[in-house]
Amino acid sequence: MIRLSDIRYRYPRTGWVLKGIDLSVDDGEYLLIGGGNGSGKSTLGYICNGLIPHHFGGMLQGSVTVAGLNTLKQNVSDLFVYVGLVLQNADAQLFNSTVEDEIAFGLESLGVPGPEIGERIREISVTLGLEDLLSRSPVTLSGGEKRLVAVASVLVLNPSVLLLDEPYGDLDWAASEKVRQTLLKINQNGKTVIVTEQRLGNLLEDATGCLILDEGKVLYQGIAQHVHEALSRAHLLPNYSKRHNKPVGKATLLSARDLSYRIGEKEILTGVSFDLRKGESVALIGRNGSGKTTLLKHFNGLLKPSAGKVTFLGEDIRGKSPSEMAAHVGLSFQNPNDQFFKYRVKDEVLVGPRKLGKLPGEWTKEMWDVFDLHGLLNRSPYRLSEGEKKRVSLASILAMRPQLLILDEPTSGQDGRFREALAILLAALDNLDFTLLIATHDLEFAHAIADRWIVLHDGRVVGDGSPDALWGDKRLVQLGALPSPEAGN
């Protein structure tokens, strides 16, 4: 179906991104393409549907044939019938104002007559269980629903190959499982499926073949079951070191008392209470939509509780603005791109301390070391790799030296190497006596970095204790607050 031979590619004004790739995908295969950030996974996908070279330009060497056609001689708008590509960014992928229009778009491009389009929308929505979403706007969908709609919008064209670029990106375990089962079903119905992904986990059970890329070269190619060793060696599966539980003092740093939050009539948080002690490392665990981010925003004054209160060092923080709280509570959000606005990394990191009138001193120097930023200080934050961006954004929060550091989904979209490095970094901060609160649905990571888990489900705290006691707790699994321990993460 797809034949790539000795592919070398570079984008305009970059070095070689792919350095000699041979790949052959047959009808009915399920191929997993793994690799870290910047390994060339997405690029390989763009080559398969002709976006490279037709859309991106750059220099492509070697030969690419799809369904017997030479992609160099075809337009993307002809190739999309053979290779249906689902992009990583669901917000870009879904550009129509209703789900129904989204699914119809490709068919309309092909000039399929109106009544038949209606028929095919019905069929695909039954197959993927989207009947109730058809009139909704993509903006209102959950991450998992968006992904399924994106799959439907491509699958409805009946392409020979369905190619998905990191479809599990920021999905939690439940949504991931739903997408995984859907893809498995599609493959079992005879469709060729290619998935690029950083976290292979239990996807390996589904795949018939596996290709691991590292810096544009093939690291492993063969059957999926034997890939673990290669991944582990390249640190693409993180090797977390064991935590040494450290004794924590009794002093309470932050406490939430009976905290509730409503938007209109909808209750987002209900009666949340817990204390964080000085020097603790705590993970806030919960599925997407469980209220984690909303809860975190109460701890630095971004949101005011509808009922209950938050105290920091015994003082009620109601009425304090986030910029006043910034010196005490550092909150770092998921997307580092939300904050970059300086030309140099150094200025970007020091924005906070300068606002607070804290001049760069010993701590700044120490921080360059801890975050390994010496080589990046004079570069533009926009031109960094994803992992580097994340490091800079964490440093910019920590630069103000808050006592409490809160991270929201720090591992989302990051590869194994970054996750391993972040765990080491957090352990170092732990040793420097920072108090850490990390919201995540990445349980292995949460296990590696925290001594205590607080489990949030539907806006309520349903578990609070040691990770070993909670992971596998039957009550929490039944509730849907945690995955069953056998399921991979």
Add this chain to the structure above:
Amino acid sequence: MTRLDPRTRLALGLMAIAAVFVAREPETLVVESIILLAALPLLRLGKEWAHSFRYFWPMLGLVFVIAFFSFNLQVALLLAIRLFNLLTASFVFFRTVGPEEMGATLNKLGVPYSFAFILTTAMRYVPLIRQKIRNIIDAQSSRGIDLRPRLKNIGNFLALLMPLLAQSFVLSDELALAMESRGFGRKDRSSRRQYDLTFWECALMVGALLLLVLFAFWERR
């Protein structure tokens, strides 16, 4: 209403808005208000209308107060009611013609597909951009950059603008990829919406137009 051809809806909507401009007497405007308000429950838009109008009441109040002190009660009432009618008519119009329908209609009326498409896509991304702005404000204020709308914070707004622009460029790049991967720009597109103007719809439009013209003459007699 949604069963009518969007072209009919477009025409009726524009004529309703024109009727608001044509009216000169406060009494006529009040009658228009009553008709518009009566249409809301019929189209099941009452609740949504009340919700959207939360933001318009202060504006209407302001217009009334300013006009009252600058001119007199008569002018103030006239302006406030006219604005009220205009907003309500536009609300009904935009709620009954969806972005894709608007695009398809414009396309049928001879506007090139890519232009009509830009319009509908822009509407689709308004909520997303609003969400992005929210996220950026949260991220920046969490590190001490005050972005509340105060005069002293003006200098800080670069911290909102730069990330927003950078991310919008990335989004538009990826959007281009997504569109191309689904055959945007191919010739011979079809549309799943099949619109046929019935005789009755044409009659309805002509009737409405005649009424509008008569109304205009009557108001100017």
